[in-house]
Amino acid sequence: MSSNRFRIKFAVYLIPRDGDKVLVSLRQGTGWKDGWYSLVAGHVDGGEAAEYAMIREAYEEANMTIAPENLKHVFTAHRLGENPEDEYVDLFFECHDWQGEIKNMEPHKCGDLQWVGIDDLPEKTLDYVARVVSEYSSGKTYASVERN
Secondary structure: OOOOOOOOEEEEEEEEEEOOEEEEEEEOOOOOOOOOEEOOEEEOOOOOOHHHHHHHHHHHHHOOEOOHHHEEEEEEEEEEOOOHHHOEEEEEEEEOOOEOOOOOOOOOOEEEEEEEEOOOOOOOEOHHHHHHHHHHHOOOOEEEEEOO
8 A cells, every 4th residue: 555645634614593593703823824814723633623623623623512413414526726735525504593692712713703694794705604604595505616
């Protein structure tokens, strides 16, 4: 077996819903796409199940305590990059029920958390995130997307 086998990165994203509203996160201080909106998200650690990575990230970033049964996998994106080492598989989870007051727990990485209409994302939302949210809203569950 080759030690040069392709390895893909793995990330999780949260689509917390409050009626027709969704929570978005403004990137800042990360060195990549600062000033653009995304969702509460993060990398899956080795040996960590995706749903537990999502629970961890939601707490670390937004003070949301989510029970596993309140997460629903709703979308998978294969995010392509200019180079194979830039490729990701992204799992998107929907959540309607959580505990804790939502607040920005990582101001060094996040400039703002705000509720917006699911069909009215900020203009400067990462292209692939906007596409996934749009396709998820229309009932689709998978897309291959370009990383922007």
